[in-house]
Amino acid sequence: MSSKTAGRSPWCPFCGQAIEPPADLPNRKMTEFTAGRCACGAVYSCDPTGHNVGAAIVETLVHACGDNSDLAWELLPEDDYLTGRIEKYDEQTHKVIDIGTMNGRSVRGVLYFVRLHRELSELAERLKQKEESKGRTASAASGFIPPNPEPAPRKQGPRRRADKKLVRQLTEAEDEDGMVALCLDDRKALRLLQRLLYDPDGEQRWRIAQFIGRVCSRVATRDPGQVSELLHRLLAAGFDSAATPWGMIETVGAVISGRPDIFGAFTQYIPGFVGNDSTRSQAIWALAEIAAKRPDLVKKTPYYGLFPLLGHEQAEVRGQTARLLGRLGATEATVQLLGLHKDQAVLVIWQDGNPQRTTVAEQAAAALNTIQQKKEGAS
Numbered sequence: 001m002s003s004k005t006a007g008r009s010p011w012c013p014f015c016g017q018a019i020e021p022p023a024d025l026p027n028r029k030m031t032e033f034t035a036g037r038c039a040c041g042a043v044y045s046c047d048p049t050g051h052n053v054g055a056a057i058v059e060t061l062v063h064a065c066g067d068n069s070d071l072a073w074e075l076l077p078e079d080d081y082l083t084g085r086i087e088k089y090d091e092q093t094h095k096v097i098d099i100g101t102m103n104g105r106s107v108r109g110v111l112y113f114v115r116l117h118r119e120l121s122e123l124a125e126r127l128k129q130k131e132e133s134k135g136r137t138a139s140a141a142s143g144f145i146p147p148n149p150e151p152a153p154r155k156q157g158p159r160r161r162a163d164k165k166l167v168r169q170l171t172e173a174e175d176e177d178g179m180v181a182l183c184l185d186d187r188k189a190l191r192l193l194q195r196l197l198y199d200p201d202g203e204q205r206w207r208i209a210q211f212i213g214r215v216c217s218r219v220a221t222r223d224p225g226q227v228s229e230l231l232h233r234l235l236a237a238g239f240d241s242a243a244t245p246w247g248m249i250e251t252v253g254a255v256i257s258g259r260p261d262i263f264g265a266f267t268q269y270i271p272g273f274v275g276n277d278s279t280r281s282q283a284i285w286a287l288a289e290i291a292a293k294r295p296d297l298v299k300k301t302p303y304y305g306l307f308p309l310l311g312h313e314q315a316e317v318r319g320q321t322a323r324l325l326g327r328l329g330a331t332e333a334t335v336q337l338l339g340l341h342k343d344q345a346v347l348v349i350w351q352d353g354n355p356q357r358t359t360v361a362e363q364a365a366a367a368l369n370t371i372q373q374k375k376e377g378a379s
Helices: 053-064 070-073 120-143 164-172 175-183 188-195 202-219 226-239 248-258 262-271 280-293 297-299 303-311 315-326 331-338 359-378
Strands: 036-037 043-047 082-091 109-116 346-351 354-359
Touching: 036 053, 036 248, 043 053, 043 359, 053 070, 053 082, 053 109, 070 120, 070 297, 109 120, 120 280, 164 175, 164 188, 175 188, 188 202, 202 226, 202 248, 226 248, 226 262, 248 262, 262 280, 280 297, 280 303, 280 315, 297 315, 303 315, 303 331, 315 331, 315 346, 315 359, 331 359, 346 359, 354 359
Parallel strands: none
Antiparallel strands: 036 043, 043 109, 082 109, 346 354
């Protein structure tokens, strides 16, 4: 087989070193490409089709700036950074195929590279560290403590393989330890676990969603990439108008709230589900779960648009909204919350894997109490 047919390992155009395959970043957003970083400091992204190079260029530059888009828009090519690209890249084999075809299929992938000049690279790193420090401060203020890293997968003996029967057994037994170990042994486990959400029993979906959240919180301590992939699949299914989003949004909320320090960027997509009748209450619940750990993440979304839902015809929506606004410390909603003090309509809120019966009035009272406590704490 000729070298042109077999392909060549891709390299960094700035230093010539071989590069690792681009991969999903743990906090990768919905529309982003896989990315990587060379030892010389260059950042690269992959557009496997070759049709979205413009978007890949922008995202690579933003990623090189430590995900600081404000800094990225201020930079000028050549003056502030250098660019490079490698064409005819095959993502499946991580090879550059000079002839442009492999096994009868066209190879059109493009690797796009950006390397900031040293001064700007150091500035981007400082800004990134500052933003991460803010996140840690917000987490500490809300009492969120990341879980301890899971033990490394055992080296001796064959790894377990996931199958539908085993995943169902572990889920029905709520065996977190067993499921976490299985996910770290075989990435297919999370995909099989996601399929269990397609259950006509609403209570069962809620239990599975929260079980997935607990499992992912622990898996993310060692392999956040596969949890990020799960979030992408769930959100894509939720946005698919032809699909039934059973359990999807509540699972997204459970996963993000379990590790908001890693997956907090995904919060921005949840408000998009509030406008749909089939996902409204689940989306509000998800935002409330995240707000309990990192209210700053929810406050970055257009949450003011939720205030009118305190007057919604469904008790579930009114109660869930009151709960969310209380956790956000939304003093602007105080008057509307006071108006719910006689609302004895019953709703069910899932907490820690169990359904809890409550009333709209109870949630409004709890929200007002939380808002008052936050106000006193800030004064």
